[in-house]
Amino acid sequence: MKEDILGVRSSFVASDATKLDLTPNALSIILPARNESGAIGQTVARIRDLYPEAEVIVVNDGSTDDTATIAERAGARVISKPYGMGNGAAIKTGARAAQGDVLVFMDADGQHDPADIPRLLAKLDEGYDMVVGARGNGSQASMGRGLANGFYNRLASWMTNHPVLDLTSGFRAARAERFREFIHLLPNGFSYPTTSTMAFFRSAYPVAYVPIVAARRVGRSHIRPLRDGVRFLLIIFKIATLFSPLKLFAPVAAGFALLGLGWYGYTYTTEGRFTNMSALLMSASVIVFLIGLISEQITNLTYKREG
Structure with missing residues (x-):
């Protein structure tokens, strides 16, 4: 006490x-x-x-x-x-x-x-x-x-x-x-x-x-x-x-990737070709993921504890 x-x-x-x-x-x-x-x-x-x-x-x-x-x-x-x-x-x-x-x-x-x-x-x-x-x-x-x-x-x-x-x-x-x-x-x-x-x-x-x-x-x-x-x-x-930037950017990147793959699957099945929209969606997925990765590294430096 x-x-x-x-x-x-x-x-x-x-x-x-x-x-x-x-x-x-x-x-x-x-x-x-x-x-x-x-x-x-x-x-x-x-x-x-x-x-x-x-x-x-x-x-x-x-x-x-x-x-x-x-x-x-x-x-x-x-x-x-x-x-x-x-x-x-x-x-x-x-x-x-x-x-x-x-x-x-x-x-x-x-x-x-x-x-x-x-x-x-x-x-x-x-x-x-x-x-x-x-x-x-x-x-x-x-x-x-x-x-x-x-x-x-x-x-x-x-x-x-x-x-x-x-x-x-x-x-x-x-x-x-x-x-x-x-x-x-x-x-x-x-x-x-x-x-x-x-x-x-x-x-x-x-x-x-x-x-x-x-x-x-x-x-x-x-x-x-x-x-x-x-x-x-x-x-x-x-x-x-x-x-926690990757927890925001990673799902968005995954969403773009799934949309791109889904659209590619549809156009390949119906038209037998790979379209510009599929390329755009997949590129957006890579770009968003890389932005998230860079943001995560910056965050780690910001919250680096000394000692």
Whole structure:
């Protein structure tokens, strides 16, 4: 039994090599916020009550309401942006400014319960480098978003060869030195959870999931289903080419090859000749495969770990 700076008893056992040394100021809790005056005060106050020794950073992403003032009064360190740069940009700002060895990211809209933080830290103490709060079906904001997240999770699981239970959850804890390795890869928009998760898997940093229940947010969501749904789909393809390009290019190349062979078989049977369309499809197959192969080599250099 060990008591850490959060005043929470830990009953788990971990090796000395992986056990967290949560001395004062070792934990930083980062909340990106944009026009969250309805929830930010209560959220920060609850974090302060539960974890008085932790560093609480609110990154005010160009809010036009009293978000910054309320957060500061509640006891947070506020970093204000002159205009909205995006959720991912706020996360990067908070991660760069944080002093802690462990970073906890959570939403400022009241969806995430600060009482779940010790569960994330417990998993980190078992040797994981990132722990994600995985929302259940009952925690999804809508059926459409739940179906979309399920699709993203299955696609990411296929690409990483690891089960991904929640690719888009913004409630997570990570070792600061590991997370900062990938700051340059994180987009400024809403997909920082997706990119950071895939980057950790690609670099062989262990990732764990802890089930959580996300409450209904306070206020209006900043996500627009149609516009951001298309954007997330594009992000998935970007992630595929960034983290595991052959898993995207190889099936496409195989599809072109099968079409070319099928068309050749048809034209040879009916006309006894090899057509330009067959040649075009087979050439496209070779070109797409070679692009995927080159992309894979570039990816391996990008995620080459030193030492």
